[in-house]
Amino acid sequence: MSVLRNARKLIVARAIAGNRHFAVRYLPGFSTIAVLCFVLLYAPIVALVIYSFNSGTNIALWEGFSLHWYTVAWENELVQEVTFRSLIVASMAAVTSTMLATMAALGTTRTGDYRGRMLIYATINQPLMVPEIVTGVALLIFFAIVKAFTGYHGLAYLIAAHTAFCIPFAYLPIRARLEGMDSSLETAAQDLYATPVKTFWRITLPLMWPGILAGFMLAFVISLDDVVITELVKSAGQDTLPTYMLGQLRRGITPEVNAISSALLGISILLVSLFFVLRNR
Amino acid sequence: MNNLIFRFLSVVFACLFASAVHGAGELHIFNWGDYTSPELVEKFENEHDVKVTITDYDSNETALAKVRPGGHGFDVVVPTSTHLPIWIEEGLLLETRPDQMENFQHVSEQWRNPDWEPGRRYSVPWVWGSSGISVNTSMYDGDINTSKLFFDPPQELAGKINIVPEMGDVIHMAIFYEGGDSCTSDKEVLKRVRDLLVNAKANWKSIDYGTKEKLVSGDVAVSMNWNGYSMRARTENPDIRYGYAVEGYPLWMDNVVVLKDAQNVENAKMFQNFLMAPENAALISNFANYANAIDGSEAYMLEELRTATEVMIPAEFQGSGQFIPPCPPDVQQMYTAIWTELQK
Amino acid sequence: MSPDHKDTLVKSSTRHTRAFKASRKRQLQNNLLLCVPALLVLALAAVGPLLIVLVYTFLEAGPYGGVVWQWSFEGWFEVFLKRDIFDGTVSIADAHLSIFWRSFKLSIQSTLLALVLGFPTAYFIATRPAATRNLWLFLITIPFWTNLLIRTFAIMQLIRDQGILNTLLIGFGVIDTPIEMLYTEFSIMLGMTYVYLPLMVLPLYASIEKLDFRLVEAAYDLYAGRLKVLFRIIVPLVKPGIVAGCILVFIPSLGAYVTPRVLGGGKNLMLGNLIELQFGQGRNWPLGAALSITLLCVVMISLLFYVRSTQRKEADRG
Numbered sequence: 001m002s003v004l005r006n007a008r009k010l011i012v013a014r015a016i017a018g019n020r021h022f023a024v025r026y027l028p029g030f031s032t033i034a035v036l037c038f039v040l041l042y043a044p045i046v047a048l049v050i051y052s053f054n055s056g057t058n059i060a061l062w063e064g065f066s067l068h069w070y071t072v073a074w075e076n077e078l079v080q081e082v083t084f085r086s087l088i089v090a091s092m093a094a095v096t097s098t099m100l101a102t103m104a105a106l107g108t109t110r111t112g113d114y115r116g117r118m119l120i121y122a123t124i125n126q127p128l129m130v131p132e133i134v135t136g137v138a139l140l141i142f143f144a145i146v147k148a149f150t151g152y153h154g155l156a157y158l159i160a161a162h163t164a165f166c167i168p169f170a171y172l173p174i175r176a177r178l179e180g181m182d183s184s185l186e187t188a189a190q191d192l193y194a195t196p197v198k199t200f201w202r203i204t205l206p207l208m209w210p211g212i213l214a215g216f217m218l219a220f221v222i223s224l225d226d227v228v229i230t231e232l233v234k235s236a237g238q239d240t241l242p243t244y245m246l247g248q249l250r251r252g253i254t255p256e257v258n259a260i261s262s263a264l265l266g267i268s269i270l271l272v273s274l275f276f277v278l279r280n281r
Numbered sequence: 282m283n284n285l286i287f288r289f290l291s292v293v294f295a296c297l298f299a300s301a302v303h304g305a306g307e308l309h310i311f312n313w314g315d316y317t318s319p320e321l322v323e324k325f326e327n328e329h330d331v332k333v334t335i336t337d338y339d340s341n342e343t344a345l346a347k348v349r350p351g352g353h354g355f356d357v358v359v360p361t362s363t364h365l366p367i368w369i370e371e372g373l374l375l376e377t378r379p380d381q382m383e384n385f386q387h388v389s390e391q392w393r394n395p396d397w398e399p400g401r402r403y404s405v406p407w408v409w410g411s412s413g414i415s416v417n418t419s420m421y422d423g424d425i426n427t428s429k430l431f432f433d434p435p436q437e438l439a440g441k442i443n444i445v446p447e448m449g450d451v452i453h454m455a456i457f458y459e460g461g462d463s464c465t466s467d468k469e470v471l472k473r474v475r476d477l478l479v480n481a482k483a484n485w486k487s488i489d490y491g492t493k494e495k496l497v498s499g500d501v502a503v504s505m506n507w508n509g510y511s512m513r514a515r516t517e518n519p520d521i522r523y524g525y526a527v528e529g530y531p532l533w534m535d536n537v538v539v540l541k542d543a544q545n546v547e548n549a550k551m552f553q554n555f556l557m558a559p560e561n562a563a564l565i566s567n568f569a570n571y572a573n574a575i576d577g578s579e580a581y582m583l584e585e586l587r588t589a590t591e592v593m594i595p596a597e598f599q600g601s602g603q604f605i606p607p608c609p610p611d612v613q614q615m616y617t618a619i620w621t622e623l624q625k
Numbered sequence: 626m627s628p629d630h631k632d633t634l635v636k637s638s639t640r641h642t643r644a645f646k647a648s649r650k651r652q653l654q655n656n657l658l659l660c661v662p663a664l665l666v667l668a669l670a671a672v673g674p675l676l677i678v679l680v681y682t683f684l685e686a687g688p689y690g691g692v693v694w695q696w697s698f699e700g701w702f703e704v705f706l707k708r709d710i711f712d713g714t715v716s717i718a719d720a721h722l723s724i725f726w727r728s729f730k731l732s733i734q735s736t737l738l739a740l741v742l743g744f745p746t747a748y749f750i751a752t753r754p755a756a757t758r759n760l761w762l763f764l765i766t767i768p769f770w771t772n773l774l775i776r777t778f779a780i781m782q783l784i785r786d787q788g789i790l791n792t793l794l795i796g797f798g799v800i801d802t803p804i805e806m807l808y809t810e811f812s813i814m815l816g817m818t819y820v821y822l823p824l825m826v827l828p829l830y831a832s833i834e835k836l837d838f839r840l841v842e843a844a845y846d847l848y849a850g851r852l853k854v855l856f857r858i859i860v861p862l863v864k865p866g867i868v869a870g871c872i873l874v875f876i877p878s879l880g881a882y883v884t885p886r887v888l889g890g891g892k893n894l895m896l897g898n899l900i901e902l903q904f905g906q907g908r909n910w911p912l913g914a915a916l917s918i919t920l921l922c923v924v925m926i927s928l929l930f931y932v933r934s935t936q937r938k939e940a941d942r943g
Contacts, residue, residue, distance in 0.1 A: 487808045
């Protein structure tokens with residue numbers, strides 16, 4: 001036993017002497033699980049992409065390679081329109097909700113307990129705790145009143161609804177980041193007579209950035225996925241990709257939506273890699 | 282690519298700015314998903330210089346819930362016969378008098394005065410169909426015209442059955458199987474129905490939509506299905522046949538109505554009239570694989586539709602089909618209780 | 626120290642306290658101000674609607690959906706009790722109980738599985754060189770840019786009886802007959818884990834990324850083993866992330882609708898589907914509303930218990 005322990009000590013000591021940085025962070029098995037996790041995440045996506053090249057009309061049966069469904073999707077203006085609408089709603093809602101959530105996170109974490117903090121916390125997380133169908137029905141009734149009052153039927157209702165239920169998804173990662181974040185840098189900056197605004201932009205924001213990014217991505221994804229609330233809130237001519245698919249669900253979904261999704265996937269991967277290539281230059 | 286960018290920008294602009302422009306030249310249709318022929322829409326747009334939008338719903342309840350509070354922006358909705366009386370009773374519809382429209386002469390005699398809307402003062406027929414039994418005959422070669430296949434299946438079918446999650450259709454098929462009437466509140470019958478369903482459930486693989494891919498892929502051998510979808514499945518796998526339950530099966534018709542708070546009433550009326558022209562009704566049928574109610578439309582229909590046993594009900598089974606009215610609330614509550622019990 | 630000097634010290638310290646109090650008050654106001662925009666949006670699009678739902682629980686069900694403005698407790702009655710439709714006897718609503726229990730069980734399972742998979746993944750990402758971390762993060766989210774329904778259908782293709790996984794397993798001779806995975810509780814659990822995995826990984830990442838590895842190093846210097854370092858140093862430090870991740874996975878799972886519907890095959894309802902049924906074909910909105918409020922209360926109470934217990938633990942420790 002003691003031999004083992006000594007050996008381990010030696011390994012650790014060596015590791016520290018050698019590649020210090022890496023060894024301290026290393027935990028056995030974690031990389032394996034992470035790789036497994038990535039494989040799991042991408043397995044259905046790979047299946048999806050493969051089936052988008054299916055020549056048959058059935059998403060369950062492989063009948064040979066073809067680009068048929070890409071042509072169909074290319075020619076189907078309706079599918080393109082709903083896809084664009086989904087993207088617009090998702091990006092608007094994600095940007096707005098991330099901004100609001102960042103402010104709220106700053107407002108709820110940087111000082112100790114104050115009265116009403118629990119209440120604010122509960123309010124922010126409330127959309128999480130209610131099933132979508134309930135929020136959807138309630139919003140439907142509420143917005144109907146507003147619509148009758150203002151006469152406005154635009155996309156703003158959808159964006160507002162999405163923003164609301166995206167807030168907790170954006171808020172929690174940002175808050176997790178802020179919680180216990182070292183405030184000495186900010187204090188130091190202030191000691192050096194940096195204005196609060198400057199301190200925020202130069203110190204606080206960069207420190208928070210990973211949390212904000214995580215929150216934004218979550219919000220975007222959540223908004224892109226939403227079907228139940230959208231189905232109930234949408235007005236005439238406001239189908240998004242998910243509600244369009246919901247309408248197809250009875251009859252059975254064709255590989256056309258696979259093709260659309262694969263195309264979107266391709267574009268997003270392209271954009272992301274472009275972004276990284278440009279940044280790492 | 283330019284085309285795509287242009288389309289993208291136009292969607293952006295339409296979304297953000299052109300919000301409340303309801304006026305001449307527009308028509309907003311609220312219909313079941315994947316149900317409206319694009320060809321039909323294009324033809325209407327060209328003939329009448331009207332811009333049409335189509336928005337989908339996936340159940341009668343969603344449609345009703347969305348329209349009831351107002352402010353939805355829709356002009357035209359397509360409720361099923363099981364729900365149309367509710368729409369009328371709740372005062373959601375505009376009395377457009379289709380029975381006095383020019384093309385009403387094309388509506389077949391049998392559909393001019395349906396039980397769910399005598400006189401057709403509000404609605405125009407869209408298409409009609411039945412709920413029946415789709416069977417993959419390569420997996421099962423027995424009699425397919427009986428709902429025994431769902432409720433008391435032979436051993437070889439156990440675990441290979443799918444039921445669609447349509448409470449009304451499922452419960453009524455079971456009621457008919459037990460010899461009851463539609464919307465029955467007879468407790469003896471309902472007790473038998475409940476026991477029947479609860480016992481049968483052990484043999485079911487799933488209670489789900491997506492019947493076509495389940496049947497074609499061989500995941501299930503038998504599924505409750507709508508006739509049009511069954512026909513679609515047959516075009517992919519010729520072994521799939523559609524059976525009519527001799528014990529009784531539900532019939533339904535979807536109907537085009539104009540909403541009371543519609544913004545484009547004239548266009549909507551024009552649309553109703555347009556739909557009763559034989560060549561237009563045929564377009565709907567060709568797209569959705571269901572029969573329409575317009576005389577003379579056969580001439581424009583696809584050959585395969587005119588001969589399909591799914592679409593044209595064989596004479597010997599015509600008597601067992603029934604249109605189901607909306608059930609009274611207390612009856613509906615009993616059905617929900619049975620349905621919940623089934624899925625607990 | 627001269628008494629004189631002492632006096633000034635005391636004075637200055639009280640002055641400090643006063644200044645501190647004033648600045649704290651100002652900061653509090655600022656904090657509240659920062660929360661206002663988010664709260665405003667939520668009040669309009671989340672809390673307000675919820676109040677409508679709360680009112681609905683006390684109304685009578687409309688004959689064909691919707692509500693009638695007539696006070697009634699029928700909705701609440703039906704959440705917990707059922708009146709037998711045949712003999713009118715009242716008993717516990719066992720159907721609702723078993724559906725509640727199923728939702729709870731599967732949500733906990735998915736949360737745990739997501740944590741087991743998500744923690745190492747988040748850790749892995751957070752320990753990559755800084756320049757590539759964002760790339761890995763994007764890799765986590767990219768699958769989720771595809772719509773939920775499509776993803777769920779893709780999972781279906783993988784695990785169905787004649788699906789890719791079974792075909793592969795049979796092809797390699799691992800099994801002879803396909804394993805039935807689709808339309809079981811297992812497939813619901815798997816599907817929810819998959820769907821909500823980024824909700825676990827991203828908050829965890831945000832939390833692990835700021836982990837001070839000098840503490841870990843110090844622990845190793847004191848001869849702590851890997852496991853000890855993980856559970857005594859790392860986990861306590863990234864706990865806010867773990868909590869955020871678990872909440873984000875657990876609560877949406879409880880009310881999940883699409884995944885159980887598609888992967889569960891509809892044979893066994895989950896809470897989300899039960900509630901949807903009441904608002905839809907069941908035409909019993911007050912019951913649906915009361916069921917949702919019950920769900921909300923259960924979630925709130927368990928969260929409250931959680932907060933209390935951690936506070937007590939911290940108090941004990943401090």
